[in-house]
Each structure stands twice: as structure tokens, then as C-alpha cells.
Amino acid sequence: MTPHLSITDQPIDVAAALAAVQTEAAGAVNSFIGTVRNQSGGRRVRRLHYESYDxxxxTQLGHVVAQAYAKWPMLEKVAVVHRKGTLALGDVAVVVAVATPHRAESFAACQFIIDTLKQVxxxxxxxxxxxxxxxxxxxx
Amino acid sequence: MALKIALFGITRDIVGQPTLELPAPAPATVGALLDHLRANYPALGQLRSCAVAVNNEYAPADQALGPNDEIALIPPVAGG
Structure with missing residues (x-):
């Protein structure tokens, strides 16, 4: 199943990312939504700037998702959208959405993808x- | 052999430009390139990590560099 992966300088459409993983073969859709927080290490944050080597x-996101498919072969669909550019407080920075037949794997695969994304x-x-x-x- | 290196995040701030061109004879491996850059820009050595990417993949220190490779310096990532 080809995952829906993108990096965009436009506001992320969370509903579209969730819709991208909808399938009748899945009984569970799990998502992680990362947003811009107003403080970091005790300092007040005014805004964020994300830079990407697209x-x-x-390429690396593709590897992460391939690893997820290897670990959870029942994984039906995956969508990952990451924002770049300047973001205001509360803006959505990243959305990970996964669809699996049952809920346990959806939680695990979603967490694996966001955790590994942050590393690589x-x-x-x-x-x-x-x-x-x-x-x-x-x-x- | 000359090399062209793309710089991102804090490495671009440290070097002061978005790309770096190393004229021949340039370092022949990833490890030699890192040694060369740390010697010229000591602030690179103070980063938590600094990897080299070749053609969009993280590259080990012994990997050889060629003039047609897309080379980039990768400081600690912070997506998500």
C-alpha cells in the first residue's frame, strides 16, 4: 500500500490526512497530531521555524514507514504530513495517521512512526x- | 576532485552560507570530510551530532565521496 507522505509549507489539512488512510479493511484509525507549544524549557515561545531537506x-520517511510495515504486516494504510516554514502557536506541525484491522497495532505503529521520524x-x-x-x- | 556540500539548520549558520564548495583535492571519504570541516569550523565539533548524507542516505565514515554525489551536512534533527 503506497503511503501518503508529504512535507508542505501550507497549513496541514488534518481531515484530509485521516481520510487518506480510510479503508473498509481497517477497524482502527489512529493518529498523532503534533502542535506548536507556547513554551520550551521554561522559555516562552513566540513561533517556530521548520526547515526541511525535502x-x-x-526518503527517510519512506524507510520509517517501510520498517513499520515490516513490524506490523497487518498495517493497512499510513499517512504522514509534516509542515515546514514559519508556524504560529497552536499550528499543526505534523500528522501521523495509520489504519489497521484492530486497535492495538494502530497505537503501536503510530507511536513507532512519530518516534522514529523524530530521530531520522x-x-x-x-x-x-x-x-x-x-x-x-x-x-x- | 571537487565537492559541493549542502548545509542545513545550524550548520548553515555556522558556516555562514547554504552550500560549501571544496576545490580539488577534496576529502575522499565521509570521515575525512568531517575532519576537514571540523578543523575549519570548530563550532561544528560542539554539536550534539553531525552526520553526512550522500544521495539522501546517512553515510558511514568510510564511504567514498564522488563528484556526482549529492552531499549534505546533517546536524541533529528536530522534526515532529
């Missing part, structure tokens, strides 16, 4: 505070 991000997909986040900006996770 071609590699999509080439997207960078710069937080903007009242008094400056910082690349998240850049330094130990």
Missing part, C-alpha cells in the same frame, strides 16, 4: 523566543 526527509527525518526546528532564537537539540 528529498532526504521523504531531516527536518530542523528553530524556536523563536522573546529574546532570540535557537536551533532545537543542536547542542548537548
Amino acid at each position: 528529498s532526504m526527509a521523504l 527525518v531531516t527536518i530542523w526546528k528553530r524556536e523563536e523566543y522573546e529574546d532570540g532564537t535557537e536551533w532545537v537539540a543542536a547542542h548537548p
